[in-house]
Amino acid sequence: xxxxxxxxxxxxxxxxxxxxxxxxxxxxxxxxxxxxxxxxxxxxxxxxxxxxxxxxxxxxxxxxxxxxxxxxxxxxxxxxxxxxxxxxxxxxxxxxxxxxxxxxxxxxxxxxxxxxxxxxxxxxxxxxxxxxxxxxxxxxxxxxxxxxxxxxxxxxxxxxxxxxxxxxxxxxxxxxxxxxxxxxxxxxxxxxxxxxxxxxxxxxxxxxxxxxxxxxxxxxxxxxxxxxxxxxxxxxxxxxxxxxxxxxxxxxxxxxxxxxxxxxxxxxxxxxxxxxxxxxxxxxxxxxxxxxxxxxxxxxxxxxxxxxxxxxxxxxxxxxxxxxxxxxxxxxxxxxxxxxxxxxxxxxxxxxxxxxxxxxxxxxxxxxxxxxxxxxxxxxxxxxxxxxxxxxxxxxxxxxxxxxxxx
Numbered sequence: 494x495x496x497x498x499x500x501x502x503x504x505x506x507x508x509x510x511x512x513x514x515x516x517x518x519x520x521x522x523x524x525x526x527x528x529x530x531x532x533x534x535x536x537x538x539x540x541x542x543x544x545x546x547x548x549x550x551x552x553x554x555x556x557x558x559x560x561x562x563x564x565x566x567x568x569x570x571x572x573x574x575x576x577x578x579x580x581x582x583x584x585x586x587x588x589x590x591x592x593x594x595x596x597x598x599x600x601x602x603x604x605x606x607x608x609x610x611x612x613x614x615x616x617x618x619x620x621x622x623x624x625x626x627x628x629x630x631x632x633x634x635x636x637x638x639x640x641x642x643x644x645x646x647x648x649x650x651x652x653x654x655x656x657x658x659x660x661x662x663x664x665x666x667x668x669x670x671x672x673x674x675x676x677x678x679x680x681x682x683x684x685x686x687x688x689x690x691x692x693x694x695x696x697x698x699x700x701x702x703x704x705x706x707x708x709x710x711x712x713x714x715x716x717x718x719x720x721x722x723x724x725x726x727x728x729x730x731x732x733x734x735x736x737x738x739x740x741x742x743x744x745x746x747x748x749x750x751x752x753x754x755x756x757x758x759x760x761x762x763x764x765x766x767x768x769x770x771x772x773x774x775x776x777x778x779x780x781x782x783x784x785x786x787x788x789x790x791x792x793x794x795x796x797x798x799x800x801x802x803x804x805x806x807x808x809x810x811x812x813x814x815x816x817x818x819x820x821x822x823x824x825x826x827x828x829x830x831x832x833x834x835x836x837x838x839x840x841x842x843x844x845x846x847x848x849x850x851x852x853x854x855x856x857x858x859x860x861x862x863x864x865x866x867x868x869x870x871x872x873x874x875x876x877x878x879x880x881x882x883x884x885x886x887x888x889x890x891x892x893x894x895x896x897x898x899x900x
Contacts, residue, residue: 496897497525497596499623501614502603503564503582505530506554507541509783511812512603514696517555518889526557527593529613531564531582536723536756536780538568538578550589562589570757579607586613593617600625601896608633608656615662626896627663630693630812632673635805636727657681665895667691670831673808689895694888695815696783700879702820703787712776712792715749716861718825719793721786722813724756729801731758731765732850733827737774739854745861748774750797753789755780790820794868795842795860799827802847810835818879823860823871827853835882841875 498519505528506513519526532548533541540546552559564582567574590613602614604627611627618625634643634652643649660666661681666688668674674690677683718737724730730752737750752762752775759777766775781789790796796817800806807830814832817824824842826832827849836844843859845852860868893899 495523495525496598497527498896499593499597499600499614499617500526500528500557500603501530501586501600501611501617502528502605503531503586503607503610504535504603504605505533505559508533508535509780510603510605511693511696513554514885515603515889515892516557518885519893520556522889522893524893527597528554528557528559529586529589529593530559530561531586532561532566534564534566534568536567536570538566538570538574540566550592558594560589560592562586575757579609583607583609583612587616589613590617595621597621597623599623599896599898602627604629604631606631606633606636608659611659611663615659618664619662624664624898626665626667627660628667628691628892629660629673629677630669630809632676632805632808635803665689667892667895669693669809672831676808689891691888691891691895692810692883693812693815694883694885695812695819695879697885698784699787699790699816700819700821700876701787702791703785704791705788708788709792712749712751715747716745716794717749717751717792718795718797718857719751719753719789720797720799721753721789721816723754724752724758724762726758727801727803727806728758729799729827729848730762732848733797733799733853734762734765734769734771734775736827736850736854736857738769738771739850740857740861741774743854743858745858748857748861750775751778751789751793752776753778753781753786786816787820790817790822793820793822795823795825795857796820797825797827798832799853800829800832800847802829804829806847807831807833815879815883818875818883821872821876823868824875825853825856825860835878839875839878841871841873841878843871 504510550561563585565577567578600618602611633656826836826844829847843856
């Protein structure tokens with residue numbers, strides 16, 4: 494009999510999140526999938542074309558049925574609008590649970606921020622006695638503090654208590670790394686059998702070079718370091734921009750940072766670049782569909798990944814690391830913990846401690862001074878690590894098996 498899974502995630506297609514591919518993979522593997530999600534407005538807080546506060550509330554995507562619940566958009570990405578966005582969707586989603594057809598064998602949550610996203614899933618799973626698996630992408634409340642500075646002790650206590658309570662009520666948890674698994678086990682009292690370690694995979698298309706002559710011409714003659722993804726304080730891109738200027742001043746004359754994406758920090762970063770008169774060193778390209786990212790990784794001389802020195806961020810391995818390694822280009826990393834260890838183990842790039850501006854600038858200069866052959870060798874090591882650790886087919890099978898209780 495065909496197994497049925499309910500996927501709960503605030504962010505879903507047409508927003509650019511890996512859960513889109515996970516759902517497609519579930520369907521391709523013969524599962525019947527329903528998705529409960531929000532109305533797309535991430536990251537700018539503006540409704541995507543064809544959507545508004547009035548829906549649509551039911552669609553299909555790659556063979557899955559999609560049920561949308563209202564939310565307050567995060568317009569302007571202020572502390573207030575982000576808070577309202579975080580709180581509103583779980584409440585609206587809980588009210589939308591009655592619209593779901595039911596008959597599920599498992600409930601699965603792709604739990605990025607906020608942790609409250611998993612509450613409607615817990616509510617449904619407990620009521621209908623269905624096992625619930627929560628894939629923890631952002632550890633709360635620690636991840637919250639890396640984006641919004643919450644200093645009030647009472648509010649921090651509330652955030653900690655709510656987060657621990659929600660994690661404990663999950664039947665199973667999935668962590669991206671062993672350090673995160675250990676933290677979740679310690680906080681919930683669960684065994685390692687109940688908290689699996691399954692890294693984020695990347696879609697196969699990231700490993701296929703995609704040439705774009707117009708892009709190549711636009712950035713010709715430069716040593717291009719590419720960053721793709723969301724701009725938030727957690728990425729410490731302000732420090733990265735300073736490191737780029739330091740490396741250029743030290744001799745990396747044609748070093749250029751190409752930022753592909755968007756997010757709450759974009760306006761502040763653009764202001765920083767203008768004040769530093771660094772327009773020649775940094776380009777803000779804007780967001781592109783995930784399938785177009787290989788156009789940018791293909792032209793890159795190196796691919797940048799950076800995180801702040803917030804302790805919780807060292808517990809995870811960002812999903813973009815897998816897609817960078819799949820592109821077979823040198824990885825230029827500034828982070829701590831599990832991500833640092835992965836880059837170092839791969840031999841596929843240069844890595845420095847999070848927020849160490851001098852070390853990052855030195856690594857930029859070192860890559861700049863390497864020969865094409867030396868950089869290509871780093872890229873091949875990165876690809877080999879991707880092939881051994883981040884392949885879609887194997888990790889998707891492990892995800893399905895754990896969620897359905899087959900392992």
